Amino acid sequence: MKKSINQSTLSFILNGISILALLFLVFSLLSYSQISGKLDLANENRFALTSNANRFMNGSAYLTNEVRAFASTGKQEHYDNYWNEVNTLKNRDKGVAAMQEIGITSEEQDMIDNMSDLSNKLVPLEDEAMKNVQAGNMQAALDYVYGEEYNASITQINALKEQFLADLDSRTKAEVETLGRESRFIRTTMITALIVVAFIQLLIMIITKRRVLRPVIAVRDQMSEISQGNLSAEFLLKSNTSEIGMLVESIHETKRELKKYIHDIDSKLSEMAEGNMDLVIGDDYRGEFLPIQNAMRQILDSLNSALSRINITAEQVLEESRRMASDAEILSSGAVAQASAVQELAASIHELSTQVDHTSSDADTAQKCSTEAASLLMASNEKMGDLTAAMEDISNASQEIGGIIKTIEDISFQTNILALNAAVEAARAGEAGKGFAVVAEEVQSLANKSSASAKDITELIENSIRMIKHGTSLTAETTSALGDVVIGAKQATDLIEQIADSAMQQSQSLHQLKAGMEQIAGVVQTNASTAEKSAASAKELQNQSEELKVSVHRFRLRRHR
Template identity: 65%
Template sequence: MKMKKTMNQSTRSYILNGFSILALLITALLLLFYSNMNSRLYTANQERFDLTYNANRFMNGSSYLTNEVRAYAATGDTVHYDNYWNEVNNLKNRDQGVAAMQEIGITKEEQALIDAMSNLSQELVPLEENAMENVKAGNMKEAVDYVYGKDYDAAITQINSLKSQFLETLDSRTFAEVQGLLQLCNVIKVAIFLALALVCILLVVSIRSTQKRVLRPLVIIRDQMGEISSGNLSSEFPLESDTSEIGMLVKAIHETKRDLKTYIHDIDSKLAQMADGKMNLAIDLDYHGEFLPIQKAMRQILDSLNNALAQIHVTAERVSASSERMASGAQVLSQGAMEQSASIEALASSIQELSHQVTNTSEDAETAHACSTQAAGALMVCDQKLRTLISAMQDISNAASQIGGIIKTIEDISFQTNILALNASVEAARAGEAGKGFAVVANEVQSLANKSAEAAQNTSNLIENSLRMIKQGTALTTDTANSMDEVMTGAKKATELIAQIAESAVQQAQSLNQLTSGMEQISSVIQTNSTTAEESAQSAQELYGQADELKRAVQHFQLREQSALGTGYLR
């Protein structure tokens, strides 16, 4: 918008102040001139007075001489004579009056009148001297004739006429000079009053101009700046800009309000769009001055938010995928833990059954030990009871058959225990870290099963030998006595082996008890793992749901063009 052209306030102030100063200078000069005129008027009045005084002194001196000489001629009194010569020789009022007037200043005309009066006075001197000489001589009548005669009177009349003319001329001239100076003083007074009036008018105009063009706008500007400082940029600002200083200030305020409104509107618009999720904005408005850091900060905020949200978006994708895999794995782990728990329960049941069987085996071993002891006793009395040898051998054969059945049972138990140990090892391997303890127990069970199988095999071999020997004893009853020693030896060995079998059966029972306790602990751990796996599966499912919600929330933001890695953006 084109600004209205107007005079600068400083120029207007300079002009008004210049005129005021000029008027004051003129007033000062008029005052000086008036003071000078007053001095001249006073001097003129003083000179007029002095001229009149000295003119009167001159004329009075001349009249005084006339009066004294006439008095002396009429009376003969020497006082008048002395006074006359005192005036002529000492007082010299006429000469001093003329000298004083000449010193003050008189015109040629006035000087001519003085000269005329002096000449006439000089013409009277011989008459006056003759009169005084006649008075001294006693000729009073002649003396009076000299000073009262026609010649003397005519001269006095002329002198008086010249005196009047001189006084009129002198008074007219001095009066005219005084009047001229007085009129000039009056003119100067009027000029001074006019200059003072002009100064007052200029001061009033300057004050009114300052009040109208400076103070009132400054009050409005002050109120407007107060509104701006309180954040009110929509308040009415009635002043219009022009080319003056105040107008330029008003223009600056209008531009400031416009720029502030533009910046605030732009910031409000950008923040509102950012609040709506539009992060693909560009700070395209150019900020100026102290607002440049705000523009830079907004760009940095947008850049940071785009980077952060892009990273969150990528992370949400990864968390969602990872949580989905975790949920699936947790479900599989929970299912495996439940299956392990069921397998461990079945294994614990089998081990309990095996424990009962081993207990029975231990009892049977003790029974076999008692039988072998009895057999040994029978062999010791076999010499007295040969008749009952066949029956005893049959009993031994039956006992050996029972022992063979027991050995078979032990071998079956050992085989089943070995299979269970293998299954337990497999389950422990599947359980990972949680199944390490169980793997140790399974290895111990397998070791015990191998030992049981080895003992059962040894026992089976011994039983077979015993049966073979019994068969030979039955067949060779006649050789019983000869072979009694050998039988006694075999019986002792059989007794020892059976004792060992009984001891091994007791150890197996103890080991199975420990195995049962370990299986119970493993079952408790697996049950805990199953519960934990179920909780982990539930937590993973919740994490997957939250990651999906985070991904949807991040997708609400409209980001700038993402890079392939999701770690930056393109403008």
């Protein structure tokens, strides 16, 4: 990581310099205030010294002028002014005292002393001059105050005055100039300090903007991008050892960690979406991402467990569906075969019913014929004269009855065959054919009875034919034989009626059997259709199970260790 001074340290240094500059500025301000006070005081003292020096000198000059005016004019007011200055005003003494109070040098004091001595030397001369004026000797007085000695003293005093004023002015001026230079220096340093403070503050602003505000704004923008989920946004700030640099490094580290987590989660979820469940969730997640890691691990474990169970179940369902499909196909085939057999049986029963209907019709015809025969036999008793014709009719009727007997035998034979077939089919039908077996037995019984009756009728007709053949020779016996014939005819009529009733009952039973077979055929058809649908459903279930198996096999699961 690049080395860089901390913002806090840099800010501390710059602010420290600024504070020091401000402290220096405050100190300079105080110094400037003191120097300004001293400069003002120096100017005041200079003015006061000059004023008091002039007061001192003016006092001496005032005494000289007044004594000379008194000597020249003799006016009393000049005399009074002179002594008023000496005794009352005392400007020379007050001026010297004021200068001493303000402060003067020893050289200046020596010069004042010299001027005082010279002035004191003039006092006797001025006394003499005033005494001469009072004595009326004006000339003598003028000689004192305008004499060579007095003028020489005045000249010396004026020279000392000029030198004193020059020295005093030079000294005070030097003090004022020195204080002025100090004041200007302090003012310059103050301005310099202000410039330094302003520069440092400007530098702080620039540094704060460049090293704090701009990075903070960039960090804010980057964090806004991160908060919106954009981890690929460009972030040009480089990390360093400063606080902002460390913050930048934290953001880079955060983006790296988030990208790592997102990449890891994306790769794991992509592999899971592609069916790879044989994954291992690492332990490199930190902080608030640990629950996500744990949740992914739990999801993966749950999916492996659930898909393993689904895989096992799919295999079991596939195996069961295969067996179910096989059984359904067998059942469907059996149902179709059963439906075909039932249809054939129904067709046979329909044909048998038709034949029984014919038998019933023939039995009715036979009954009619038998009734007619009985009538003829009864008429034969009354019309023996017509015996030949009657015998002819009986012969014809016997031939017809022989045909009918033949038909009855055929019907009986066919009925017996149908009864046998029905018994066979009933045996094939099992439990469902029990009722049909009973009907078959009844039909067979009726067939047997029909056969027996046919045999009986055959025997009777054969006897009648023999009797008709021997009718001529047996005419005498016709009456008695005819009675037997009537009785036989009566029995035949009864038997034929029984045959007709049995045929009628057989026909009704066959109709019921036909209706039952039709119902059975409908049920068998329904069963066959249901079996076919079941087979189709089982096949579809098998296909779905295979698809489920293929779908589950997409997932690569963990091996049980």
